[in-house]
Amino acid sequence: MRKATEHLRAAAKYVASFLKRDWNLTDYPLRIRRLRSEHNVNGGGPIKWDHWNAQIVKWPQMRGGGRTREEAYKKLLQQFEDYKRGGSVLPRPGTVVPLEFCPTGEIETYQEFAKGFLKRILRLDSDPLVVLTDDSSLWHFTLFHEVTEDELVARVQAEYDVDVSDIEDGNLVTIFNRIQRKNSQA
Secondary structure, three states, X not given: OHHHHHXXXXXXXXXXXXXXXXXXXXXXXXXXXXXXXXEEOOOOOEEEEEEEEEEEOOEEEEEEEEOOHHHHHHHHHXXXXXXXXOOOOOOOOOOOOOOOOOOOHHHHOOHHHHHHHHHHHHOOOOOOOOOOOOOOEHHHHOOOOOOOHHXXXXXXXXXXXXXXXXXXXXXXXXXXXXXXXXXXXX
């Protein structure tokens, strides 16, 4: 039933999109839902996952997540506005937007280092099953591992003796690059 309703909303937004030229987030069909899960990770205690996801229907990469409905919507709105300000052509509301994959050329040079880094910083017992791209951020892990950005910065400082607090976007390639530079100077 939910899928049928989403398709109807998408069709209505598509038809309405011909009445104006400058689309805003409210012109798109949205899906906002609460996601709850509990998993045992690597033989340890359960990780409870309870957060909200806001997404444009039929545009899977345009989404925002947060601990509350409002936070998820706010992050979706920010991503949408950033996309719009970046000069990208907006897809017509209600149409299917194919998935685009981020490049991985830079992060692949750190493949082995990344496994150890994620084990140490996220404190996982075994190899993490994670897909990393050149745009991956350490901050992406805050929701799933119930840790703050400040805690992750402190862990990197303690583990590698490298300050990454000035890397605002938490980009892993930038962080790995800094750690490697420090190691090569030592």
